[in-house]
Structure formats: structure tokens, C-alpha cells
Amino acid sequence: MKLIIEILRQRDSASEPYRQKISYEAPPEDTVATLLSKLNREQELTDMTGKPVGRIEWQCSCLQKKCGSCAMRVNGVPRLACDTKLSECKSGKLLLEPLRKFPTVCDLVVDRSVMMTHLLSIHNWLEQSAHHTGKALELCYDASRCLQCGCCLEVCPNFFAEGDFYGAAAFVPASRVLSQLRREQPQDLSEFYRRNVYNGCGKSLSCRDICPAGIDIEQKLATSNAVAVWKRYFKK
Amino acid sequence: MSITIIGAGLAGLSAALTLAEQGFASNLVSAQASERAQSVMAEGGINACLNTMDEDDTVENHFEDTMRGGVYLADPNAVQGLCTHAPEIVRKFYALGVPFPTNENGIIQRNFGGQKKKRTAFVKSSTGKMLMTALIDEVRKYEAKGLVTRYPHHRLVSLAIHENKCSGAVIIDTYSRQRTVLSGGVILASGGMSGLFDGLTTGTTQNTAETAALCLEQGVALANLEFIQYHPTTIGISGKRLLISEAARGEGGRLFVRRNGTPWYFMEEKYPELKNLMPRDVVSAEMVTVTAMSDCEKQVYLDMTGIDKTVWKSRLSDLREQCIHYLDIDPVKQPIPVSPGIHYFMGGIWVDEQHRTSAKYLYAAGEGACQYHGANRLGGNSLLGAVYGGQTAARTVISEMNPSLRATDDDVAYTEVSPRFRAAVSAVLGKYLKILREETELREAIRVLQELQPQNDAEERLLRLAEATAKSALFRTESRGAHRRTDYPETDASWQQQTVVILRDNELCITRRKLPERRTS
Ligand SMILES: Cc1cc2nc3c(=O)[nH]c(=O)nc-3n(C[C@H](O)[C@H](O)[C@H](O)COP(=O)(O)OP(=O)(O)OC[C@H]3O[C@@H](n4cnc5c(N)ncnc54)[C@H](O)[C@@H]3O)c2cc1C
Ligand code: SF4
Ligand code: SF4
Ligand code: FES
Numbered sequence: 001m002k003l004i005i006e007i008l009r010q011r012d013s014a015s016e017p018y019r020q021k022i023s024y025e026a027p028p029e030d031t032v033a034t035l036l037s038k039l040n041r042e043q044e045l046t047d048m049t050g051k052p053v054g055r056i057e058w059q060c061s062c063l064q065k066k067c068g069s070c071a072m073r074v075n076g077v078p079r080l081a082c083d084t085k086l087s088e089c090k091s092g093k094l095l096l097e098p099l100r101k102f103p104t105v106c107d108l109v110v111d112r113s114v115m116m117t118h119l120l121s122i123h124n125w126l127e128q129s130a131h132h133t134g135k136a137l138e139l140c141y142d143a144s145r146c147l148q149c150g151c152c153l154e155v156c157p158n159f160f161a162e163g164d165f166y167g168a169a170a171f172v173p174a175s176r177v178l179s180q181l182r183r184e185q186p187q188d189l190s191e192f193y194r195r196n197v198y199n200g201c202g203k204s205l206s207c208r209d210i211c212p213a214g215i216d217i218e219q220k221l222a223t224s225n226a227v228a229v230w231k232r233y234f235k236k
Numbered sequence: 237m238s239i240t241i242i243g244a245g246l247a248g249l250s251a252a253l254t255l256a257e258q259g260f261a262s263n264l265v266s267a268q269a270s271e272r273a274q275s276v277m278a279e280g281g282i283n284a285c286l287n288t289m290d291e292d293d294t295v296e297n298h299f300e301d302t303m304r305g306g307v308y309l310a311d312p313n314a315v316q317g318l319c320t321h322a323p324e325i326v327r328k329f330y331a332l333g334v335p336f337p338t339n340e341n342g343i344i345q346r347n348f349g350g351q352k353k354k355r356t357a358f359v360k361s362s363t364g365k366m367l368m369t370a371l372i373d374e375v376r377k378y379e380a381k382g383l384v385t386r387y388p389h390h391r392l393v394s395l396a397i398h399e400n401k402c403s404g405a406v407i408i409d410t411y412s413r414q415r416t417v418l419s420g421g422v423i424l425a426s427g428g429m430s431g432l433f434d435g436l437t438t439g440t441t442q443n444t445a446e447t448a449a450l451c452l453e454q455g456v457a458l459a460n461l462e463f464i465q466y467h468p469t470t471i472g473i474s475g476k477r478l479l480i481s482e483a484a485r486g487e488g489g490r491l492f493v494r495r496n497g498t499p500w501y502f503m504e505e506k507y508p509e510l511k512n513l514m515p516r517d518v519v520s521a522e523m524v525t526v527t528a529m530s531d532c533e534k535q536v537y538l539d540m541t542g543i544d545k546t547v548w549k550s551r552l553s554d555l556r557e558q559c560i561h562y563l564d565i566d567p568v569k570q571p572i573p574v575s576p577g578i579h580y581f582m583g584g585i586w587v588d589e590q591h592r593t594s595a596k597y598l599y600a601a602g603e604g605a606c607q608y609h610g611a612n613r614l615g616g617n618s619l620l621g622a623v624y625g626g627q628t629a630a631r632t633v634i635s636e637m638n639p640s641l642r643a644t645d646d647d648v649a650y651t652e653v654s655p656r657f658r659a660a661v662s663a664v665l666g667k668y669l670k671i672l673r674e675e676t677e678l679r680e681a682i683r684v685l686q687e688l689q690p691q692n693d694a695e696e697r698l699l700r701l702a703e704a705t706a707k708s709a710l711f712r713t714e715s716r717g718a719h720r721r722t723d724y725p726e727t728d729a730s731w732q733q734q735t736v737v738i739l740r741d742n743e744l745c746i747t748r749r750k751l752p753e754r755r756t757s
Contacts, residue, residue: 037475055654061273063476066276066365067273067276067277067440068272116388119376120376125374125377130333144334173369176373
């Protein structure tokens, strides 16, 4: 199919971003990730004004929606490039931009380190060995699937990289740990959770339908709140 | 002084945790966050003799299956350590919160290829992701204590090796381009060599094979590069091969090809004991054989329609979703077309039982190291090998700690392989390093590789590694495990030795190396 690809490019964090349009022919079954790989293998690709395109920087790893590396804005929506088929782009106009909530490193690469810093600062780990219960088994599995891709943060009205509200990318992993705590062994996590998640969440659930891993986000929020705030621990 | 670990997948994290638990600090360097390492992609499970399935499993059974699966090309003492420590490793993951399903005896286990007992612990078809989530959280605890310092988005530039002694590593921040010199012992845990077969593997694009290429250039020995595992059940998707986990066959999936129009379950007929669960090298080679027969169709199918409803729900729901998503086929109702694809590298950086490389104070673990799997890896053994290898490397580092090591930046310019060059190298290796190999084709591969024109140091290194791989395959004049030569179809007892490659005076020098005897104690 014939595509007009518009990419928001930026040489490095200090430079001004600019838009570049490329006209390109690609099979509709290709994903955006495959398209970017192909563009980068072209020898003398030029944009629609005749300027050389050069290497387009972007990040990927698994290419099968399991690692969250390739998250970017595709036609304005945060998505995984490896899980977005070109055929979905009916108009033939494809707009690729880096996620906006994180500092841009270059082109489509953003620095999401703050997500890991947040999990560190809320003490997202088990101090004692896990308390497994049949009731929480599926929940732990689902919560453990979080890709740390950042799509949920991109759409959250209350999340800002420099802010002190950490969003679904924190409460989803936290729900795994919280559901494995015993009443007799509470942890700092509950307190930090209240401070950095519970207090700031507007519960608008804009984050609910965006998760590319299909995690049941609403359930994770409810579980985290139940344990951390209402002290309703899971029992055998 | 800190130990530097290059790679934060299962092996790197496990090394960092072992060091931290003993009070030793480490620098944990990785090209991308741990959440994006290949380890998160692992599906079917991790092996350990837990003996929870009433099958009288023993550690010795695990040892035997691993050695036989690897066609006796693994270090028996290393494999003994691996199998002995496997149960405590899996139980520790359970304590760290991995939601393994359980029965009244403990953690439930499933059948997996090449193993006569149910020995594979799993969480649906997402075992790697579950292990990684728990381990990342546990290591985070030590990050907070200052015992683990993360260097995310950093790549290895070079190793500070002088007179075969490694005193540290130079790394570069891929975001800011700033270089950092880290002094002390180094553990390489940067994964398999997928970067030699771009677009042709089930693995990640992140494992560029740069570390192995750098080792080769810096005089560190590599081993068994010719042993590349083709997984029998993969499918082509946009940009890569997608794995259909061995769990599909472990839970009852069957392979067939249409012969004169009717389904022929060839594995069941040819191997009545293990049937569809023969080791991967055997299954992949059989698939090539049957699809070349004149009365057979060219496509093999994986038939999972006989699997029980409850098994689909509790153990394979994610695998089912995957088939529907990528193939638009519901495997509950219809067989899916599959073919072999590159999945694992048994070879890599040569290490001894303690995970020492050929250079002093340099260690390697995980898929990037040549250990445990011999000529063919059993499914479920590489997650185990990555964890145990990381632990073992860490223990060795502690026992050989040398606080006087000082590294300096050698100012080697950091270069990267261009996507075009990588594609060119991959095209050659993909074409000639197939499941079945032979001399003229391997010679042709070497000739074509030598005609490629590298534009920078990184490309030159990658090319040399590619050449070393093809030459290793040419060197081994026998068939064993994943290395099958049509011109040398037999397994030759005199070849029960490792292929070792090292750079000497700018020449690739390939030799054989004897394996240690099994200790009797
Ligand atoms: C689809 C799939 C399914 C699998 N299923 C199973 C299974 O069910 N059971 C099983 O036992 N095995 C399985 N495997 C194999 C197993 O996942 C891997 O062998 C294992 O995870 C390797 O772990 P590792 O720590 O060695 O490497 P990886 O997890 O690959 O980690 C490598 C690390 O090194 C870093 N790195 C790479 N290059 C550099 C560099 N130049 N500089 C800095 N850092 C670098 C990366 O960022 C990463 O952090 C599967 C593999 C795949 C692809
Ligand atoms: S519920 Fe609303 S405020 Fe809370 S994390 Fe989701 S989007 Fe953000
Ligand atoms: S919850 Fe979903 S959207 Fe948010 S970081 Fe995790 S995987 Fe991404
Ligand atoms: S590359 Fe891993 S999710 Fe897209």
C-alpha cells in the first residue's frame, strides 16, 4: 500500500524537533516496526522534499508485544509499533511521534527511566517470602505481565514525569507484591503506595483500555487499594 | 570496588543478586531495561527435579536427559551442578512470588522435549516473564541499598584486557554518548547471538552478538559456534520468527504432514517412546526429511485439537491467543502450519565449570556462554542455565576478588553495525548454516562473507564472528545434535570435543578441546 509517513524527528535532546514526510510503498501486513526497519535498510531514502532521510532512531527488542520497548504514538495514540499493522491505517497517512510524557532522547526514542525510579522509590519488592493464595494466582500472573511500556502514563491526565503521582505503571506491578503480603507482615510499600498512587489517582480510568498487554487495570487498582489502603489482605 | 555485569537478563540479574546477597556491590549494565531482555520472552518453563508428579524423578534422570539431549558434548560436572541446584532455584522463585500453579505435592510440572519425566515448572506460556518480574523486584531491593548500581541504556564498548587479564570494561551511554570506565572483574551476560541472523530468529533484536564479536577480537576464546538450535515449531510473522512453545507438544500437541493426502504423524511412528517430544534437533531434522519426500506435502502442521479444554484454560490460554492473533487460526479447532526457526545458541564464550573465560577476571554466563547444553539444548534448561550460571559466575568472582584491578579507557571509538550490513551478513549465514549442512555450501558461505565490505570496526568484528561460525561448522566433520552434515552423517566418537576458536596474530585459529571427565564423588 502507498503510505505518506510523517515522523516527528529530533537529532538529540537539545535540538529542535522537526517533521519529516516520506512517501513509501509497503505491504499492508507489515507492522510499523517492520516498516521502520525497512526504512533504515534503504540505501538512499529521501523525504518528500528530496532531502536524505538518514537513520531513524527508534527502539525495539522482542518484536512480538512482549517487552514494551517499541511504544510510540501512532496517529496520535500510544501503541506498540510491533503490534500495529499498516493495514489499520486506512487513510494511508501514518503519523509517528515519540511518547510525549517522557524526555525525548532522539527521534522516536524517549527516556522512560523514571518508571523504574518510581518503582524503586515506592519499594516495590517483597521483604519476606511470598504469601501465595489460590485467589490471587491469576491476579499475580496478570500483574506480572506489565511491560513497563508507559502507554498508560501517556494517556493519564494526572501523570507527569516530574510529578509525584506514578500511575498505572506503578500500581499494576505493586498489586502483585501487595497481594502476596501477609497481614502480620505489612511493608513500607503500602505507605508509599498511598502517597504516590492512591492520593493522586482521579480514577477516571483513561488508562483502562490502552494497555497493549491487555492487563485488567481496573482490577489491579482495586486490589492495590484494598490491600494498601483498606488493609484487606489475601487469605488462603 | 564493584564487579561489572554486562547484561541484565536472567543471568545478569541472578549474578547481581548472588553478589548482593553476600554483600558485594555490582554495576549492572544493559542496552535496555531488564523488562525488555530476551528472558521475558521465554515461554514453556524451567526444569528441575521437584518430583511433584508421582513419577519418581531424580536429579540423576535430569542429568542423563541433559547429557543425552546434548549428545554428550557438555561438561558433565557443570551439568551435575546445574541439575543438583535446580530444585532450590525453582523453589526460590516461588518464594520470590512467581505464581507457579501447585498441587498437593508442590509446584506442578509438565512434559517437555527430550525428557522422560514431567520436570518443567511453568506459569502458562509466560514463564520467563514471570521469573523476570520477580527477580527484577528482588534486585530492586538491593538497588535501594546501594549494592546494585544500574547502568540502563548503556552498551559495552570494549574490555580492558592486557596480557590476558581483564581489569574492567568501558561502556557508553547510548542516550548521552558519555563513556564510563568501570574497574574490576567483569561478568558477561549479554545473551545469545541473534544479531548474526537478523530477522531469522525467535529472539530479540537487542542481542546484537557484539559481545561475542568483541571477545573474539580481544583474544578471548569462543566455543561450539556451529551449534545453533532450530526450534521445530515457529511461524513467520512481520520481521521475525515467532515461537510456538514446546509446551504445545508437552501438553499433547502432535506434528503431522499430509502423505498421499492423509495426515501422517511421523514423529509418533518413528520414535514410539518420546514421540513428538524428541529433542529439538531430532524433530527439526525429521521435518526437513519428511517434507522432502515425494509423497509428502511441503508443510508440517501442529495439531493441538485433541488437548483438553481445562488444559487450554489453565495452561495454554496465552498460547491460544497468540495463534489467533498472529495466524487467525484457533488451535483448539484447527491444526496450525509450523516450520523450524533459529531459536538458541548452544555455543558462545568458552567457559569452564566455574564460568571463567579464557581471560583472567573475565567470566561469562547465560545464553552468551558455552555451557550446559552441549550439541543441543533441552527446552527448559536454558532459563535454568542462565540463573545457575549467573550464580556460579558470581561465586567464582567472589572467590577470586582482586581489588587492585584498574582499567583505563583505551579510547577505542564506539561504532555500530549498520542495519544494511547486518542484513547482508544474516542473509549469508541464514542461507548456508541450515539444519543440514555440507562442505561446498559452507565454503561458499565463507567466500561470500569474505567479499562483504565492512565500513567500521563493529562491522569488521561482526564479520569475523560470522566467518568463525561458518568455519567452525566446516571444521566439525561429523553430525551431532544441532550440527548435521550431509557429507558426514555419522556421529564420530573422536569428535566428542569442543570446537574452540581464538584470534591469534589476526588469524582465526580453530582447535578441538577435550571435555573433562565426570567426577565420581
Ligand atoms: C521466544 C523464546 C522462548 C523461550 N522459551 C524458553 C523456555 O521456555 N525455557 C527456557 O529454558 N528457555 C527459553 N528460551 C531461551 C531463554 O529465554 C534464554 O536463553 C535466556 O533467557 C537467556 O538469558 P540471558 O540472561 O543469558 O540473556 P538475555 O535475557 O537475552 O539478556 C541479555 C542482556 O544483555 C544485554 N545486552 C546485550 N548486548 C549488550 C551489549 N552489547 N551491551 C550491553 N548490554 C547488552 C541486554 O540488554 C539484556 O539485558 C526462550 C527463548 C525465546 C526467544
Ligand atoms: S485511573 Fe485515571 S488518574 Fe488513575 S492512573 Fe488511570 S488514567 Fe491516571
Ligand atoms: S500497565 Fe499496561 S500500559 Fe501500563 S506500563 Fe504496564 S503494560 Fe504498559
Ligand atoms: S519490540 Fe517488544 S513490544 Fe514491540
